[in-house]
Amino acid sequence: MKAVQISVRRLVEFVLRGGSIDSRMTSSDRALEGTKIHQLLQKSAGEEYQAEVSLKLDRTVDGVVFSLDGRADGIINEQTIDEIKTTETVMEEITEDFRPLHWAQLICYGFMLAEKSDLPEVTLQLTYYQVADEEIKQFRRVMSREEMGVFVDDLLSKYAVWAKMSAAWEMKRNKTIQELSFPYNSYRRGQRELSIAVYRTAVSGENLFCEAPTGIGKTMSTLFPAVKAMGEGKTDKIFYFTAKTITRQVAEDALDEMRRKGLAARSVTITAKDKICFLDERKCEPDHCQFARGYYDRLNEALFDMLGQEEAITRTVVEQYARKYTLCPFELSLDVALFCDAIVCDYNYLFDPVVYLKRFFSEGPGKYTFLVDEVHNLVDRARSMFSATLRKSLIMQVKRQLDKKLHKRLWNSVNAMNKVMVSLNKQLSESGETIHVNKIGLTEWNESVLKFTFVAKEWLPQNTQSETQSDVLELYFESLRYVKIAELYDERYTTQITRTHSDLEIKQLCLDPAFLLSEKLKLGASSVLFSATLRPIDYYTNVLGGEEDTSRMVFSSPFEQQNMHLLVADNISTKYQMRDQSLASVVEALAALIAGKKGNYLFFFPSFQYLQNVYELFREKHPEIVARKQEGAMDEEQREAFLEAFKAGNSETLVGFCVLGGVFSEGIDLRGERLIGAAIVGVGLAQLNPESDLIKDYYNETIGQGFDYAYQLPGMNKVLQAVGRVIRGESDRGVVLLIDERFSASRYRTLFPAHWNHAKIVKNTKEITEQVTEFWRNN
Missing domain, CATH: 3.90.320.10 (Lambda Exonuclease; Chain A)
Structure with missing residues (x-):
């Protein structure tokens, strides 16, 4: 060996x-x-x-x-x-x-x-x-x-003992990989080319940005070649990073498909701590949790058992062994990952500077291949992960609960933080609701936060029974994140101090995450960042840490162009100031779209308020149509119930009102007759807001494309994602209506994918109905 x-x-x-x-x-x-x-x-x-x-x-x-x-x-x-x-x-x-x-x-x-x-x-x-x-x-x-x-x-x-076990497993794994052929009878259009590109990337230790439209089979096209590279010793581990739970399931299915063809490979899916915890109230302390108490005394026995029996270590498997050995399921999934070949998990386990997988990434680069799915989601997620906020209300809550004499050192450290906030608050009352300062202007504040983390860490284990403990713990973790972000702070950041009602918020806001993401990607040997929509690919390469010479590939849709009938209603303006005047026109355009054929449709809007306004008028004008709408905060059960209504054999037309960029505009898979059409109202621009304006100003100064980077391109990606809900398979047929005059402007038309070049302009409801009716007659 x-x-x-x-x-x-x-x-x-x-x-x-x-x-x-x-x-x-x-x-x-x-x-x-x-x-x-x-x-x-x-x-x-x-x-x-x-x-x-x-x-x-x-x-x-x-x-x-x-x-x-x-x-x-x-x-x-x-x-x-x-x-x-x-x-x-x-x-x-x-x-x-x-x-x-x-x-x-x-x-x-x-x-x-x-x-x-x-x-x-x-x-x-x-x-x-x-x-x-x-x-x-x-x-x-x-x-x-x-x-x-x-x-x-x-x-x-x-x-x-463990080394011999791992070596024996690696020999067995590599033999099965060398014998493994592509698990399907044939490649889809574009799938072979994508697989070859991923294989070359993994073998040569490079990075690749890739737009791979729905239908190519991107999960298998990335995992299969990465597994093949592993069999040749080019990579030790494959990490498959995703933004959503549903995508992790797709990765598990692809690995299972390869196992059915003879692959021996261990994979683990890491589920968020809050979701997998066995307790009603998560409290990772030995006095409170039997699964935490004596964890390390029982761990190695559980690992030996699990590794001897399991290859696909899913959430269910982790929970089974965690209960058997009375172990924390979250920590068990992290510990078994050291012995797995593929690790399927959320973005934050690589990119988040606080919760990343220290077992793998704290000691520098490894021979890893990173597959980053749905990477268009990483832009906002990265800004969030590399930002940190502290609120005066939480600091005051802790301070009020502490006995000054009994907990003098802790009280003093919390009071020091509060004093700085009081001083900043006075500045705000003079200069408005929000001010921006650089890190240098907050030296005293940053030092007070750091000092609190030291004192709180000493205080917490000594005061397990204190009623204040949970609040101190919350402030401690938020402060740790704040201190960590302060270490990363540079010219790509701004500090935003906001006064809201009786609270004060200090936020270290990351404007440009590219450099920090590129540093994280260097922790692996190769990476493939891919999505069904990554347009324009230069924009995503720039904001996600690619270099000028980073490889980029754009694949065309594998589906027949004529399967989707794309209409552009450019006679209607949905700009913010025009929405009231065009409300009736939007409603009639939507009604014209669904008049051509009975079935299930989704309508997408740039905000909940706009959705609500159109929904109310639509219900008033067309009470005969069954309509459902997305609510502001839907739990998993409510989301499933919403999608469940979209059945293939519905006796009446059903329309769903949804928000662009929300849970129903990407990641859902309503195949065949479950969805036969969609309308996108507006070009997806977020309402003007202070944070996006800061991003706009930053990119105006650095590359002169502020509005594009802050508003237009993220908005258009939401449109592309929503349209992608309609055609999910080779036999799907559907109609799509884009409603907004801006869709005819060149700055938006240049962002249309190649398979949208057959879009037809419609100037009124009569033309919409005629076009839709003709499409369905021909299909």
Whole structure:
């Protein structure tokens, strides 16, 4: 078997971990609070201190060749090794045996240094830095090379069982991949070309942006070639990132289809913590949750069982083993992912700077292939993930509940945050509802937030019974995110301070996520970012972190053009200021569209208010038509009930009023007679709003295309997505009506896909009815 590469940190944590999960002990990663402190201590240690020294060790134990690597915080005089740990625990509680895992890590580094420099013994120095009080405590041990060797060999011996199991699985997996052929009898139009492009991307370690319209079979066209590249050793793991649960199901189905053709590959689907938690009230603390209590004591037994029995580790499978071994299902899905070949999960597990998969991505790049589906959704999601907000109301809520004398340090830290907010509030009363400042103008505020995180982290585990605990925990996590975003803050950001009624909100707003996304994509070896609508592809490449030389591909629709009859009613204006005047015209155009054939239709609008206005007039003018409308906040059950009404054999015409960019405008699959037409009212522009205006101003300054990037292109993508609901399969037929004069303007016509070049202009309801009637007569 080939050499097993593993980091010191992962080896120590995997073999020696024990005890419980406790969210109150959750630290931000080292980059958040430790790097600057490490650098400060390393600098002050003197000239003989070598900082951040990479160490490697090749060692054969139990027939397994291990390649162990890691980075020591410091080496002093070439024979003392230093490990720095930042902590919020008060100094009195930090003893020599405070955290055995810290010594284990240090012993590994000590042995690696002894082997490298041929030293008979090494001095091990463990340095604790207490961040709130800025105190240092150090412990020293001298260990012989032989002692450390025995310790390291024992760790490697315990891990060898897992290494052998993984190696045997990899051999079996690769054999089945080499024998695997494309799981369907033939390729659809464009599918073979897309598969070849993805394969080349995975093998060459590059990035690809790709528009692959509905019907090509993009899920299989990306997963199958990525699996083939894995079989050749070009990639170790495949990550399939999606925006929605329904798309994760499609990825699972594609993997199952390959398994039916002989593939042996383990995959895991990661479900959000809130959705998969077994408790009514999620509280990840050992006192409260039996699934968190003693989690690490039972974990390895559960993993061994699961890996021996399962290949498709879906949510149901995770829940089954989690109940069997009394384990947190969310953490179990993350831990089993280390042994899986494909990981299906939400975008945030790679891109979110706080909740990303630290097990894979905290130690730098890996040999991974990233498949990012529905990537048009990532633009807004990325801005949201790279932004952070803190509200005065939550700070005041915590402050009011704290006893100043009993919890003096915490109260002081919360009060310091509040004081800065009071000062900002006074500025606002003079300068209006919202002001914008850069980060430099908020130095005092940022420092107060950072200080609070240190004090709260120390306070939380010591006050488990406090009534204030849940609010402190909420403020702690929001503050951690705020501090993390403050580290990323640069010229692509603005800080927005907004006064609303009695509240004050400070938001670090990411205007341009491209650079941060590109840094995240570098954590893999190759990536394919794809969607059914990625037009214009240069815009998406720019805003999603592509480079000038990044590969781009646009595929044409595999469906026959004449299957969709596309009409443009450019005699109606739906601009905001014209909506009242054109309301009756819109209603009559919609009625004309559905007059040609009885069936199910969807009407899409740019806002709920506009939807409501048209809906009311439509019901008044056409009470004989069955109409349903999307509500502002529909739960999963209500959404399913809405879609369930769109049956193939409905005896009467049914129309659904929906919002562009909402849950029914993308990702739903109403095939055949379940949907025979759609109307898009307006060009999808969001109402003018302060945040989009800031984005517009930013892109005006940087590339001179502010309105396009902030409003027009995101709006047009919503239109493209909504139209894509109509033709879902080769036998589907349908009519689409675009209502707005702007659809005839060149700046919008240039954004039409090639298979829309047969669009017909209609100037009145008579022409709409004639066109639709003729289309259905011919079909």
